[in-house]
Amino acid sequence: MSVRFTIPTALCALLLGLMATAQAGFLGQYEVTFLCTMGVYMILAASLNLVNGYMGEFSCGHAGFMAVGAYVSSIVGVFLFVPDQVFGQPWLPMSMAPLAFPIILATGFASAALVGLLVAIPSFKTRGDYLAIITLAAGYIVKSALENIEAVGGPRGFMGMKKVVLGMEEMFPMSWMLLWVFGGVVFTVWVLRRFVYSTYGKGVTAIHQDEVAAEIMSVNTNKMKLVAFMLSSGLAGLAGGLYAYLIGFVNPASFTILRSTECLVMVYLGGMGSLTGSILAAGIFTILLEFLKPLEQLKWVAIPMLLIVLMQFRSEGIMGNRELSDVFPKLKRFYRFK
Amino acid sequence: MLDTIIQQGFNALQLGSYYSLIALGYCLVYGVLLLINFAHGDIFMVGAYVAFFSATALLGQYGFIQPGIPGWVVLALTIPVTMLLTSGVGIFIERVAYKPLRLKGANRLYLVITALMMGIVLEYGNLAILGASRKSFPSLVPRVLIEVGGATVTSLKLAAIVVCFLVFGLLHWVVTRTKLGMAMRAVSYDKFAVPLMGIPLDIIIIFTFFLGSSMAGLAGLLYAMNFPVLDPFMGALVGWKAFIAAVVGGIGEIRGALVGGFLLAFLEVTVAATFSSELRDLISFSILLGILTWKPTGIFGKPRTTKI
Amino acid sequence: MALLEISELTQRFGGLLAVNDFSVQLENHELCALIGPNGAGKTTVFNLVSGFYQPTSGFIKIDGKNTRGLKPHQVTALGIARTFQNIRLWKDMTVLDNIKVSQHYRLGYSLMDSLMRTRRYADREASIERTSMELLEFMDMRDLANEYPPNLPYGTQRKVEIARALSIKPKLLLLDEPAAGLPSSDVVELIRLVEWIHKEFDMAIWMIEHQMTVVMSLCQRIKVIDFGATIAEGTPEEIRNNPVVIRAYLGDENI
Numbered sequence: 001m002s003v004r005f006t007i008p009t010a011l012c013a014l015l016l017g018l019m020a021t022a023q024a025g026f027l028g029q030y031e032v033t034f035l036c037t038m039g040v041y042m043i044l045a046a047s048l049n050l051v052n053g054y055m056g057e058f059s060c061g062h063a064g065f066m067a068v069g070a071y072v073s074s075i076v077g078v079f080l081f082v083p084d085q086v087f088g089q090p091w092l093p094m095s096m097a098p099l100a101f102p103i104i105l106a107t108g109f110a111s112a113a114l115v116g117l118l119v120a121i122p123s124f125k126t127r128g129d130y131l132a133i134i135t136l137a138a139g140y141i142v143k144s145a146l147e148n149i150e151a152v153g154g155p156r157g158f159m160g161m162k163k164v165v166l167g168m169e170e171m172f173p174m175s176w177m178l179l180w181v182f183g184g185v186v187f188t189v190w191v192l193r194r195f196v197y198s199t200y201g202k203g204v205t206a207i208h209q210d211e212v213a214a215e216i217m218s219v220n221t222n223k224m225k226l227v228a229f230m231l232s233s234g235l236a237g238l239a240g241g242l243y244a245y246l247i248g249f250v251n252p253a254s255f256t257i258l259r260s261t262e263c264l265v266m267v268y269l270g271g272m273g274s275l276t277g278s279i280l281a282a283g284i285f286t287i288l289l290e291f292l293k294p295l296e297q298l299k300w301v302a303i304p305m306l307l308i309v310l311m312q313f314r315s316e317g318i319m320g321n322r323e324l325s326d327v328f329p330k331l332k333r334f335y336r337f338k
Numbered sequence: 339m340l341d342t343i344i345q346q347g348f349n350a351l352q353l354g355s356y357y358s359l360i361a362l363g364y365c366l367v368y369g370v371l372l373l374i375n376f377a378h379g380d381i382f383m384v385g386a387y388v389a390f391f392s393a394t395a396l397l398g399q400y401g402f403i404q405p406g407i408p409g410w411v412v413l414a415l416t417i418p419v420t421m422l423l424t425s426g427v428g429i430f431i432e433r434v435a436y437k438p439l440r441l442k443g444a445n446r447l448y449l450v451i452t453a454l455m456m457g458i459v460l461e462y463g464n465l466a467i468l469g470a471s472r473k474s475f476p477s478l479v480p481r482v483l484i485e486v487g488g489a490t491v492t493s494l495k496l497a498a499i500v501v502c503f504l505v506f507g508l509l510h511w512v513v514t515r516t517k518l519g520m521a522m523r524a525v526s527y528d529k530f531a532v533p534l535m536g537i538p539l540d541i542i543i544i545f546t547f548f549l550g551s552s553m554a555g556l557a558g559l560l561y562a563m564n565f566p567v568l569d570p571f572m573g574a575l576v577g578w579k580a581f582i583a584a585v586v587g588g589i590g591e592i593r594g595a596l597v598g599g600f601l602l603a604f605l606e607v608t609v610a611a612t613f614s615s616e617l618r619d620l621i622s623f624s625i626l627l628g629i630l631t632w633k634p635t636g637i638f639g640k641p642r643t644t645k646i
Numbered sequence: 647m648a649l650l651e652i653s654e655l656t657q658r659f660g661g662l663l664a665v666n667d668f669s670v671q672l673e674n675h676e677l678c679a680l681i682g683p684n685g686a687g688k689t690t691v692f693n694l695v696s697g698f699y700q701p702t703s704g705f706i707k708i709d710g711k712n713t714r715g716l717k718p719h720q721v722t723a724l725g726i727a728r729t730f731q732n733i734r735l736w737k738d739m740t741v742l743d744n745i746k747v748s749q750h751y752r753l754g755y756s757l758m759d760s761l762m763r764t765r766r767y768a769d770r771e772a773s774i775e776r777t778s779m780e781l782l783e784f785m786d787m788r789d790l791a792n793e794y795p796p797n798l799p800y801g802t803q804r805k806v807e808i809a810r811a812l813s814i815k816p817k818l819l820l821l822d823e824p825a826a827g828l829p830s831s832d833v834v835e836l837i838r839l840v841e842w843i844h845k846e847f848d849m850a851i852w853m854i855e856h857q858m859t860v861v862m863s864l865c866q867r868i869k870v871i872d873f874g875a876t877i878a879e880g881t882p883e884e885i886r887n888n889p890v891v892i893r894a895y896l897g898d899e900n901i
Contacts, residue, residue, distance in 0.1 A: 058447060060454075122627070126634040129374055132450075133585040134630055136578065137623045144619040191761055198760035198767070199746045199753060199774060206736050206747050213734040216696055218722040218751035218814060227757055257578065261454060268451050273738075300462035304455035311455075312438055315448045321738065 006335035015182050022175040032175050033246065038286040039181035040243045043188045045266035045278040045285075047235030052264070053272035053321070054196055055228050056208030058132040059119065061139030062236050062263040065112045067255035068142060069237020070244040071152060073108030077245070078160040080104070081167060086151050094167035101168070101180060105241045112237020113230040115142065120229035124222045127211070139260055146252040157251025161244055177246050184242050185279075188235050192275055195231065204228050205273070236263075265307055270317050277319030284318075341488030342611075348486070350607035351600070352495045352564065355502035358599030359557035360580035361587070362509060363550030365595040368584075370525045370546045371440070373449050377431060377456035379577010381551050384460060385424040385558025386568050390473050392419045397476060409478040416478070420559045421552035428551025429544055431456050437543075457574070464570040475566035498560040505553055506596050513592060518545055526590065586626050588639025597637060602626065647710050649674050649850055650695070650726075650818055655704035657690055657874075664690040666874035668704070672818065676850045677840075678867040681885075683894065687874040688854045689731060692820050696728050697721035709817070723751040727816035729807045731823045731854075735795040741806050742791040745778040745813045778813060784846075785809050801832040805839065812847060819843070821853035825860050837863055862886070870894070 018035070021027050027035070044062065051059045079087045081097055092100065118141070122134045152158045168176045195201040203224045206214040215221045244250045262285070270281030288306075292299040310317070325331050360382050367375040396412040398405025435452050482493040513519035521537045522545070561576075562568055579602060587598025605622040613621065630636070650672040657665040665687045672678065680688050693699050695706055697718040706713045708724045716724075736744055753774070759767040782788045787802075787809060795803055804824060811819055824840070825833050837860055844851055844864075855861045861868060862882045870878040870891050878884075878891045885891055 052447075056447075058450060118627075122631045122634070126630070129368070129372075129589065130585060130630060130634055130636075132374065133582055134627060137582055137627045137630075140578075140619055140623045141627065144617075144623070148616050148620060194761050194763060195757075199743075199750070199771060200755065200757065200760045202739065202743055202747050203750055205739060209736040209738055210734050212698070213730070213736065214747075215718045216698065216722060216728060217748040217810065218719045219747065220717075220719050220750070222717075257574070258458075261458065264451065264454065268448070272447075297462050297466040301459050301466060304458040304462075308435055308452050308455050308459075311444070311448050311452050312435075315439070315442070315444045 003333070003335055010335075011186060015179070018178060018182065019174060022178055027175075032178055034286070034290060036177050036181040036242070036246050038283055039185045040239050040246065041262075041266060041286050042185050042279050042282040043235055043239035043242070044263045045270060045282040046188050046192055046275055047232045047239065048263045049267045049270070049272070049275065049278045050192060050196070050204070050228055050232040050235075052267050053274070053278075054201075054208060055204045055225070056272070057123070057127065058129070059135040059229075059232075060132055060257070060260050060264060061119065061135035061137075061142075062233075063255040063257070063259035064139035064142035065115060065233035065236035066240035066243065066259065067146060067250075067252070068115045069108035069112040069234075069240030070250045070255070071146060071158065071240075072111040072237070073104045073241030074158055074161050074244045074250055075152065076107045077101075077104045077164045078158075082160045082163045084160055094164075095171060097164055097168045098171065098176070101164075101176075102183075105180070105184070105238055108237045108241030109234045110237075112240065113234030115237075116230045116233030117226075119233070120226045123225045123229060136257075139255075139257065143252050143255055146255075153251070155252055157249055157253075159249040161250075162248030165245055165248070177242075181242050181246070184238055188238065189275060189279065191231070191235070196275070208273075265303070268317055269307060269310065271319035271321060272317065273321035274317070274319040274323055276324040277317055277322075280318060344487045345489035345491075346607050346611050348489065348491045348495060348499075350604045351499045352603075353607065354600035354603030355498045356557050356561055356576060356599075357580045357583045357603055358502050358596045359505060359553050359560075360577060361584035361595035361599045362506070362592060363554045364581050364584040365587075365589060365592055366509075366522070366546050366550045369590040369592075370522050370543060371436075371449075372446065372526060373436065374453065374581070375550070376450065376453040376581075377460060378428075378550065378554060379573040379575075379580065380457040380460040381424060381428050381431075381573070382554040382558045382561070382577055382580075383464070383568075383570065383573025384427050385420055385551075385555030386475075386562040386572065387464065387468075387473070387558075388423045388427075388555060389416055389420040389559035389562050390475055390568055392416050392423070393476055393478060409480075413478040417556070417559065420555045424555025424558065425548045425551040428547045428554070432543065432547045457577075461570050461574060468570070470569075473568040475562040475568060477566065478563070492564075494560075494564050498564060501556065501560060502596075505556065506592070509549065509553075509592055512549070518542065522546055582623070582626055586629055586636050588636030591636075591638040594636055594638040601637075648672060648707075649676075649709060650852075651707040651710075652691075652695070653705055653707075655691070655694060655706065656702050657687075657694060657699060658702045663874050665694065665701075668871065668874070668876060670869060670876075672850050672852060674817070674850055675844075675848065676852075676867065677844050677865055678852055678869065679861045679865040680852065680854050680869050680871065681856070681861060682871040682877075686872045688871060689822060690874075691871075692728060692822055692854065695721075695820065696726055719751060722814060722816075725815070725817035726820065727811035727814040727818075728820035729804075729811050729822055729824060731826060733795075733800075733803050733807050735803060735807055735810065737794065737796050740792050740794060741787070741798075741809075742775075742778055742782070744795065744806065744810050745781060746774055748810045748813045749774050749778070751814075781809060781813055785812075801828055801835070804828065804832075804836070808839070808843070812843065816849055818850045818852060821851060821855075823854050823856060825855055825857045833857060833860060836860070840864055 022032055048062045051057050078084050080092045080100060081090050081094055083089055118138045119135050123131050147155045165176060203214065203219040206219055207221055207224060211221060266281045266285050267278060269285065270277030288303060292302055295302060360378065363378050364375060367373055393412055393416045396403055396407055396415055435456055436449055439449050439452060483490045484493060484496060513523055521542050525542055580599060583598035583602040584595045586601065587594025602622060605625055606618050609621045610618045648671040652668060652670045655665055655668040668691060680691060682688050694701050697713055697716050708726060711724065713721050754770045755767045782791055795806060825836055828836060841864065865882060868882060868885045869876060870885060872894045877894055878888045
């Protein structure tokens with residue numbers, strides 16, 4: 001078998017295995033939700049790594065983009081498939097839901113990418129600490145805008161997405177969310193990997209290391225920033241959409257600074273500029289969150305403390321800026337990425 | 339009409355005083371270390387709690403001091419105690435978490451992350467130790483109502499405003515007239531030249547954290563006296579806002595912190611008075627975002643030219 | 647038509663007049679120098695030419711095209727490459743990647759191509775990889791392709807930076823103090839390298855340099871500026887004997 005097919009085969013096997021164990025009842029609702037949350041965090045971490053890791057900026061408003069994606073895909077889904085007080089009768093029969101779901105997620109992606117402009121355009125002139133504030137303010141703006149739109153429930157939040165998921169499950173009883181989240185993670189890593197490994201995408205790394213040199217050596221820095229910010233926020237929107245359908249309920253309070261901080265923690269835990277690092281860190285982080293649940297409030301003392309200690313002794317995170325294949329070069333023999 | 343405007347004006351001045359006092363702390367630390375001390379908002383919260391515990395202890399709540407000390411004496415003692423203890427917390431964090439990283443020459447981002455984490459530790463540490471119940475601050479001095487142009491202002495409110503300007507004046511004097519203050523300004527330009535001038539870098543950094551944190555402590559005390567309900571997350575939002583104010587003013591420039599703090603407060607009060615208080619954050623942040631997009635280094639900030 | 651035409655160029659930074667009424671014309675394949683004491687405004691001229699600053703007044707034309715309003719990357723795409731006084735290689739990228747990324751302006755594929763890994767992407771990436779390796783081969787640095795710049799000796803880093811500038815295939819190469827910080831043995835090598843580049847690649851070279859040995863042995867024409875204004879111009883011999891230059895710049899230094 002050609003090494004070209006190693007990764008696709010492994011992914012298919014993993015997905016089939018997961019779906020089958022879920023189907024056979026070995027994974028209960030709790031486990032499935034846990035795995036899906038992990039997947040959502042993986043998307044968040046990997047997408048933020050593009051801006052904070054590869055481009056070396058400090059964006060602390062990732063939750064804002066996630067919120068946009070979550071709300072837009074929720075609204076589109078409810079508008080299309082669920083009878084609602086505000087949006088009226090459904091436009092499409094529920095049987096279309098599995099087909100339309102990727103499109104619903106895509107609207108979340110696109111709208112979050114558009115809101116990413118809010119940060120991308122100021123980034124042309126500003127960088128570093130000032131840009132950090134702009135991202136922070138952007139996060140606040142999104143959150144308080146959502147609190148003020150009565151049609152989506154204001155501060156109370158918006159729901160109805162569960163019905164879409166239930167509708168899909170009625171048509172064919174399986175863990176649809178597991179499938180979608182898995183697809184989302186694969187899509188994210190696929191897009192980001194291809195981007196950052198192309199000479200085109202390496203322009204982003206060049207900006208990180210020396211923006212002046214990048215601009216003078218013919219990299220269109222403004223365009224690269226635009227692409228990086230929009231891609232990153234779009235993928236956060238995708239994560240938001242998945243999150244909304246997973247929980248079945250969104251409210252502005254789910255997208256606070258604390259959520260953005262979680263994303264930051266994962267990126268720096270995994271290592272700036274390492275996709276495998278982000279994925280790994282997101283996995284560890286979700287497990288940690290779950291594991292430390294009995295600690296209740298102290299959980300949020302323990303996790304930051306852990307990161308502080310990590311910063312002291314291994315500032316570059318778990319992986320630094322290396323990928324798994326750099327740590328274990330022999331792995332390269334078994335697979336090939338295009 | 340006019341009295342409402344004056345009333346709101348005082349509200350804005352009071353709010354601006356807290357923002358400015360906290361923003362000054364952000365500003366000083368940034369000016370010296372080029373570090374956004376994200377934990378600073380929570381230092382403000384710590385200040386409020388320290389004030390609470392010292393005031394109640396002095397009032398005889400815990401038994402080791404006999405009750406009966408008059409309120410104004412308690413207040414007079416609480417102010418220095420709060421400032422000292424709070425600055426102790428600030429300096430402690432600097433020594434334990436920031437300094438080792440600095441010595442290793444770690445990327446500035448790692449310091450920022452550490453600061454961010456420290457803030458969360460303070461918030462949730464407080465929540466875990468003291469529980470979710472809110473503390474209400476004892477009233478130490480009687481509230482006196484003062485009539486100004488048809489509007490009534492409490493003496494505490496006026497005190498907050500006056501203190502803010504006094505502190506700013508003092509700080510301005512420190513950074514422009516004293517040797518240590520001038521060294522603080524010099525450090526941000528050349529970390530290596532200043533020690534050559536006879537002042538150890540460590541002293542400057544400790545002094546900076548002392549100034550910044552004690553002002554946050556003072557702000558916490560004033561805030562607690564005016565809005566006597568304390569909770570562990572009170573510092574988070576106020577802190578973030580003060581930080582944004584500092585940046586809009588031009589971070590690293592103490593005039594900027596003052597102007598930024600009052601600008602944000604006036605925006606917020608105006609928006610809340612003319613539209614609704616729900617739109618307050620949305621509109622004021624959008625305006626600030628606009629200011630930063632138009633003038634990326636803030637109102638007083640000077641762009642640092644990149645040398646090629 | 648001149649390759650580079652600078653006319654009455656003036657640049658102010660607040661009250662400071664960094665460049666004052668500076669004019670020069672460079673022809674194809676010329677090799678000339680810009681010298682002057684420290685702070686005379688030499689690097690500012692280069693920054694203006696590469697589009698990093700917008701001039702206060704005056705104009706810069708490259709092949710007759712006015713560069714006012716162009717971003718640095720657009721100016722570079724017109725065929726102007728440069729090196730920096732302090733080496734500015736991308737430190738966490740291999741030498742090969744440094745060279746590849748510098749060809750950003752002629753990548754010839756879009757974001758979508760890179761995500762979909764289209765035919766065009768594959769062709770263009772292969773071609774960029776090939777030209778980059780050829781350039782490294784040509785400059786005798788093939789074995790350095792996968793090294794990271796900070797691991798290389800200073801002189802080699804200079805050479806890599808020059809290679810990176812050459813990968814742009816410029817018509818005009820601006821060298822900002824290429825000999826700065828080099829030991830004297832490397833300076834001789836650098837002179838040979840610049841001579842060789844000038845011969846092999848069809849381009850004009852304009853350099854700022856303090857070391858007179860470099861300037862005098864390489865350049866056909868020298869322009870001297872001080873306080874932002876031209877004070878002398880001519881062949882190495884003329885400059886060497888110009889009393890104004892000697893007073894302003896060379897002082898009692900022996901050439």
